[in-house]
Amino acid sequence: MRYIVFSLSFVIVVLHLSCTKEITSKDFTIPNTFTSGIEGPATDFRGNIYAVNYQKEGTIGKITPDGRLSLFLELPDGSIGNGIRFGEQDKMYVADYTNHNILMVDMDTREISVFAHHPDANQPNDIAISPSGIIYASDPNWKNGTGNIWKITRSKGFEKLESNMGTTNGIEVSPDGGKLYVNESVQRKIWVYDIQNDGTVLNKKLLYSFDDFGLDGMRCDSKGNLYVCRYDKGTVVILSPKGKLLKEIKLKGSKPTNITFSNDFGTFYVTMADKGCIEIVENKL
Template sequence: MVMTSRHFTQPGGFTSGIEGPACDPDGFIYAVNYERQGTIGKISPQGDAEVWIELPEGSIGSGIRCDINGNLLVADYARHHIFHIDRRTKEISVWAHEPAMNQPNDLAIMKNGTLLASDPDWDHGTGNIWIIAPDRTVTLLDGECGTTNGIEISPDERILYVNESLQRRIWAYDLLADGGIANKRLLIQYDDHLLDGMRCDMEGNLYVTRYGKGTVAKLSPDGKELGEIMLKGNNGTNLTFGGADGRICYVTVADTGNIQRFDVDCPGRCWGMWC
């Protein structure tokens, strides 16, 4: 039997720019561009959605991550910021800014607050990987990439996964104790469709949105495809894990303009950060 997602929020509530879902410790889900561009929507565990915050004028969010305290880090691809948003007060501050970025797109986060950011140049089919240390220092890790998009860290924080959308490749790197990366190797390459956001579960399996195919692929830590989940729509953009036990996967889908969900056997790594 093929697993299929089901609608969680009403179709059409988000723009086609829906992206970057993240769950907080209380089970609320956040995603960008609810009702209009430049917003962040907040969705209750029951699926009720509202505009939670307006980003500063000219900013448009993409990837979101919650830190160990449940506060939001948001990639603003339009103005090249990484925002920090206090979940309680809604105070927005610039966490990092790097003029050399093409556009911060998606984020991965470590328990100590270190961020890793993908940075695609869509026009030229190239991209970068950046690291933002807890002291907010921004450092280029790899400037010789394809169109970097989805980015994630293994549960033991030893492996960095980065995909290249247009090249349809997922790479794995060793994450070093000093914040560097080494031993770049190809995890998997696809022949069709695109790659977008991706997240690990607590066993190290990688869930990857196959933009244009309408699926989420589940991969083992060594790159073997374990199965696919069918979405209602073709253009899944990103995903996160939540629910009381971390076993609900929430997926943002651009062409239906909503968040969909399906159940998984193992909790997601993002949920496991709080355990």
């Protein structure tokens, strides 16, 4: 009888420890300093993190590596940002979904200009940049459950790569510039394409499909593994370039919208819509 009691106690202790270890993130910023529209995020060359909708819609907040938070800028003319990426060292690109723009921000002067505009785009929503400087944008129509993918350059503006997809959302380019990853939030699928020399895409294949919850922003680490935000599930899933599920990381909040890495890839930062803040995770993969 003693043995049985000890065994049950041991099981309870083990289960308790496993549950307490399940959440591996912690708050990087104070909750509710951003709106529920917190998105972005992106890391500059000095390690600062940027995310949209700090304190109110239409802004971008800046967080230093040690967690100091401040207003970086306000977007003009009713623009509201979503995805953020950095191209050249002094240029930030912002998906302005209300005015159907890709905005470019000079990081030295904070001057904002329209890099490209398309009046018939649904948004755009999230963006990725190839090593050659080509911007790719997801473009969901949430009401209809459809979406597009755009290729965007200074010379040609928005060029549609594919239409009539599911609700396109997270988008990423592999570190070597050879693959484009796009997910469909409602349909819970992640697609992979081969990027051609001219920036167009071919050979669409299903990389991974989920049975529940939603999908949001994605980023690749330096090895090409794909980190996917599982909206409403409160996790980040890590997939290999071949589509093998390597790990799933539990977050404190339930609605992760997007993710960015520190410059050494030792940590990653996740924007949380339900908490209005950014969570930080030590990257142990």
